[in-house]
Amino acid sequence: MKVLVLNCGSSSVKFELIETSPELMKKNEEHTLAKGMVDKLGEAYSRHVYNADGKTPLMENVPTETHEQAIRWFLNVLVDPLYGVISSIDEIQAVGHRMVHGGEEFSGSIIINEDVMDGLRRCSKLAPLHNPHNIKGYEITSKLLPGIPEVAVFDTAFHFHMPEYAYLYALPYELYIKHQLRRYGFHGTSHRYISHRASQLLDKPYKDLKIVTAHLGNGCSMAAVKNGKSVDTSMGFTPLEGLVMGTRCGDLDPAIVTFLLEEYRTPREVNLLMNKESGLSGISGISNDMRDLEREYEKKNKRAVLAIDIFCYRIKKYIGAYAAAMGGIDVLVFAGGIGENSPLVRERSCTGLEFMGIKLSPERNEGRGEKLVSADDSKVAVFVIQTKEELVIARDTADCILKKERAEKAASVKK
Numbered sequence: 001m002k003v004l005v006l007n008c009g010s011s012s013v014k015f016e017l018i019e020t021s022p023e024l025m026k027k028n029e030e031h032t033l034a035k036g037m038v039d040k041l042g043e044a045y046s047r048h049v050y051n052a053d054g055k056t057p058l059m060e061n062v063p064t065e066t067h068e069q070a071i072r073w074f075l076n077v078l079v080d081p082l083y084g085v086i087s088s089i090d091e092i093q094a095v096g097h098r099m100v101h102g103g104e105e106f107s108g109s110i111i112i113n114e115d116v117m118d119g120l121r122r123c124s125k126l127a128p129l130h131n132p133h134n135i136k137g138y139e140i141t142s143k144l145l146p147g148i149p150e151v152a153v154f155d156t157a158f159h160f161h162m163p164e165y166a167y168l169y170a171l172p173y174e175l176y177i178k179h180q181l182r183r184y185g186f187h188g189t190s191h192r193y194i195s196h197r198a199s200q201l202l203d204k205p206y207k208d209l210k211i212v213t214a215h216l217g218n219g220c221s222m223a224a225v226k227n228g229k230s231v232d233t234s235m236g237f238t239p240l241e242g243l244v245m246g247t248r249c250g251d252l253d254p255a256i257v258t259f260l261l262e263e264y265r266t267p268r269e270v271n272l273l274m275n276k277e278s279g280l281s282g283i284s285g286i287s288n289d290m291r292d293l294e295r296e297y298e299k300k301n302k303r304a305v306l307a308i309d310i311f312c313y314r315i316k317k318y319i320g321a322y323a324a325a326m327g328g329i330d331v332l333v334f335a336g337g338i339g340e341n342s343p344l345v346r347e348r349s350c351t352g353l354e355f356m357g358i359k360l361s362p363e364r365n366e367g368r369g370e371k372l373v374s375a376d377d378s379k380v381a382v383f384v385i386q387t388k389e390e391l392v393i394a395r396d397t398a399d400c401i402l403k404k405e406r407a408e409k410a411a412s413v414k415k
């Protein structure tokens, strides 16, 4: 099944056309036919990028105002005689949409219909910067690709079954009832993929393992995955809680927020400060990009060293916390741009955890790619895994559709 995966952000759209099916999945033969993105929508020049196997890559800067124009552009390139990978748009059999927030309504991926749309709109108040754009993506594709089944896949769903004691804040309970103020967690498709993949690499049943996953990219989060279920995760009501990130502060004393508000900042400014001016960028005063900080770290730049120290110390604390939450740890996984590519971050996050059975192999920890990086005598297996969020969305999309078809078939047989 050819599934178009769409990730619609506020000023960008990312696309991937993936061939998947349960049979291809079993044979490890799913593949990306083409992928692309358009960003800086509405600016003087929007960047358009397109790559497809065996085709000339495409990169152009042209003004593009709307998400619809961006999606039309990608659909046109897909069938272009020179760049395209399909001969007709009709070859697209389904669309999978990344939806950031499923709130307490959506515990898993679901075929989109009018009821689901109502639920998605209700969840928008929990993610006003994300969900409305995700919804817009669906509104556009349902118009441009009419009659094709479309599925919503949620960032929050993998964490849906966290226990109450892990997702509730110690605020008055009425606030939770009235405003659904609680922890939801994000990056769920990534944590699901990398934890499951780790069990495959280890050749042990997923349901028997205690896995700590660290998705370290522009946004960073960790999860405790016990017996195949997320039992805790570091992001909370919003993706601001938890680890130090490129420009986000992560955990802090909430009294700092009231202090800043009382002293000299408006709510909008404090929000901006915590989301865009903090984290690696705020501490170092250099950059939000780990590559820049690592270069400065080599030169012993004090603020770069400090930023990396704080970043890794927070990860280390969460590894300890999640091992405690699960009553042990069998596997630790690093993923995301930083988790995959920074031996330094992995090493500094794991140093001192030998008492828990975590011991990296310095040789294996160097270099890139999916691999085991722990030493032979490490009790805990430590992996680097390239996350595949789009693949999870494509798989879930195909799965939802096949389940529906089977249910319809069974119902018609009964009749």
Ligand code: AMP
Pocket (backbone or CB within 6 Å): 216, 217, 218, 219, 246, 288, 289, 290, 291, 294, 336, 337, 338, 341, 342
């Ligand atoms: P992601 O959001 O997963 O694409 O991750 C993006 C982040 O990964 C960038 O902002 C960098 O901080 C980090 N990153 C990418 N490549 C490297 C690298 N070779 N070494 C260290 N960090 C990297």
